Amino acid sequence: MQLKFVSYMSSQTQVMTKQNIEDFLFKIREKNKRIAITGILLLIQGKFVQYIEGPAEEIDGIYDIIKNDKRHNNMILLDSGTLDERQFKNWSMAYKEVGDAQIKQIVGNQDLNLEGAFLENKNLEKHPVLKVLYDFIKTLSS
Numbered sequence: 001m002q003l004k005f006v007s008y009m010s011s012q013t014q015v016m017t018k019q020n021i022e023d024f025l026f027k028i029r030e031k032n033k034r035i036a037i038t039g040i041l042l043l044i045q046g047k048f049v050q051y052i053e054g055p056a057e058e059i060d061g062i063y064d065i066i067k068n069d070k071r072h073n074n075m076i077l078l079d080s081g082t083l084d085e086r087q088f089k090n091w092s093m094a095y096k097e098v099g100d101a102q103i104k105q106i107v108g109n110q111d112l113n114l115e116g117a118f119l120e121n122k123n124l125e126k127h128p129v130l131k132v133l134y135d136f137i138k139t140l141s142s
């Protein structure tokens, strides 16, 4: 079975309360367990950044469904490819909300131009959002 991953960024179209987010994550995690998808979702200043991994067919199917979800728009595909091994094998969908204070700590001010940064930044591995992601992964595995 070929494993595949996809990562993208999008804009939230509606404000979600803590309860909305919890219900949303509960449903996502239940379904991801059923279809063997794992990954991580970040919410940063109204932008979602998601990484999903799993069987290629399931990834293609769920990516199409997510693309049509009215809770977000302006989807930008960041990366996709095949995998030998999962990066988030114990996470049906890890979630992290990145607040202004945390962004300020990382980039020096609160104004993080995510689209610009992703589209123009040739040095993606140094991108502050990826640093948040890596720091978060470290806290998960410690």
Ligand SMILES: Cc1cc2nc3c(=O)[nH]c(=O)nc-3n(C[C@H](O)[C@H](O)[C@H](O)COP(=O)(O)O)c2cc1C
Pocket (backbone or CB within 6 Å): 027, 028, 029, 031, 032, 037, 041, 048, 050, 052, 062, 065, 066, 067, 068, 069, 071, 072, 093
């Ligand atoms: C930012 C975002 C990320 C999502 N991620 C997932 C996901 O990882 N897995 C999933 O099953 N649905 C995800 N969804 C929800 C799907 O778009 C869709 O609502 C859901 O899969 C429908 O499932 P159902 O038809 O079985 O109820 C996401 C939606 C949004 C807005």
